[in-house]
Amino acid sequence: MANNFIKGYGNTNISDKVKRCKEFYNKNKKMCTISLIAFIIILILIIILLVNHNKKEIDTTSTIHGITINDNTQFYKEPNEKELISTLEKGKNVYIFDKTTDRNGITWYYVDYNNQMGYINEKDVKYFVFNDSDENTLMSDVSKFNVIYEQFKTENDYELFLIENNFNYVYIRAGGRGYGQDGNMYIDQNADMYINACEYLGIPYGFYYIDEALNEEEVNEEIEFMQNFISEHAKENCLLPVVIDMEYHDGSGRADTKDALANRSRIAQNLLNGFKNAGLNAFIYSNAQYANKYLSDVDSDFWLSYYTEETSVPNYWYTETNQDKVISNTDFVNKMKIWQFSETGASDIGIDIQIDLNLVKDNFLKKFVIKDK
Numbered sequence: 001m002a003n004n005f006i007k008g009y010g011n012t013n014i015s016d017k018v019k020r021c022k023e024f025y026n027k028n029k030k031m032c033t034i035s036l037i038a039f040i041i042i043l044i045l046i047i048i049l050l051v052n053h054n055k056k057e058i059d060t061t062s063t064i065h066g067i068t069i070n071d072n073t074q075f076y077k078e079p080n081e082k083e084l085i086s087t088l089e090k091g092k093n094v095y096i097f098d099k100t101t102d103r104n105g106i107t108w109y110y111v112d113y114n115n116q117m118g119y120i121n122e123k124d125v126k127y128f129v130f131n132d133s134d135e136n137t138l139m140s141d142v143s144k145f146n147v148i149y150e151q152f153k154t155e156n157d158y159e160l161f162l163i164e165n166n167f168n169y170v171y172i173r174a175g176g177r178g179y180g181q182d183g184n185m186y187i188d189q190n191a192d193m194y195i196n197a198c199e200y201l202g203i204p205y206g207f208y209y210i211d212e213a214l215n216e217e218e219v220n221e222e223i224e225f226m227q228n229f230i231s232e233h234a235k236e237n238c239l240l241p242v243v244i245d246m247e248y249h250d251g252s253g254r255a256d257t258k259d260a261l262a263n264r265s266r267i268a269q270n271l272l273n274g275f276k277n278a279g280l281n282a283f284i285y286s287n288a289q290y291a292n293k294y295l296s297d298v299d300s301d302f303w304l305s306y307y308t309e310e311t312s313v314p315n316y317w318y319t320e321t322n323q324d325k326v327i328s329n330t331d332f333v334n335k336m337k338i339w340q341f342s343e344t345g346a347s348d349i350g351i352d353i354q355i356d357l358n359l360v361k362d363n364f365l366k367k368f369v370i371k372d373k
Helices: 002-054 155-164 191-201 216-233 258-262 264-277 288-294
Strands: 064-068 073-076 084-088 093-101 107-113 116-121 125-127 137-142 169-177 185-187 205-210 242-245 282-287 302-305 336-342 357-360
Touching: 064 155, 064 191, 073 107, 084 116, 093 116, 093 125, 125 155, 137 155, 155 191, 169 191, 169 216, 185 216, 191 205, 191 216, 205 216, 216 242, 216 264, 242 264, 258 264, 264 282, 282 288, 282 336, 288 302
Parallel strands: 137 169, 169 205, 205 242, 242 282, 282 302, 302 336
Antiparallel strands: 064 093, 064 125, 073 084, 073 116, 093 107, 107 116, 137 357, 169 185, 336 357
């Protein structure tokens, strides 16, 4: 009996020790695993910090903002064709620091692309140059519909369009008032995309909005809407006046009624006066026939649309004599400073998309860009 007791007691002690040893091992195994994982994480973070510390951000503040205009643009380490870094697609942003000509007479731009320095052949890059001569110049106007109809999908698409076709100005739709009975104000959802494209290129731009005001209260609301939009969205190259878009909307507009049309001239003048009092230059966009009928006595410069099936940039200016007297008032014709001559592009010069094109008379907008002229 005593031997059995001693034997049993001894077996109990050995079992407990084994159990404790296993627990100690499992506990330390978990701790070792956790420690190893923590060490690996810390090591990775240290490596990332070292890489970022050693990677110097390239300062592009004073560079020329270019864009590649050809597919398969070759990006080289040196101004030759020996050490290729990568091949760039058409429409890529590159920051131009300098240019050099090699012994074969080829001009190279020294550029930054994605924070890497290298050389690109001059023929593959183009950048915006403002046309300050006193001649008719091209202007683009855009809205969310140019994205909806997929004329442009990205900022780079629009930048390339502007650069390839030598546009001098851009007007971007800020938004406007809805056609419905409530007439709520709305912001164009793609305005910032176009703003960013213009800012990158350094191209002068301004904002237009859709007017459907019926009374003085709504006139003030529209002026406040544009003041707020400009305050929140305008950047360095927003230099052009506000444009008030006043049109007939096929009977669906809240300002398309007989009474509203009879009041369009007064509303237009009140808007213009209101913007002036707010310290903002403004003028009016409209269809030529609509403006001639309802807005001819308004004291304003005009941007008018009248489409003459042009397939290139006109080499003449729209007048009442060469356009079947659509505008009957000669004095009113003289108020027209911008002509929207097409809504279907210009196939003869390679603009094959359905898009508005405008001609600015005698560089009318230049005075807003170059203040001392």
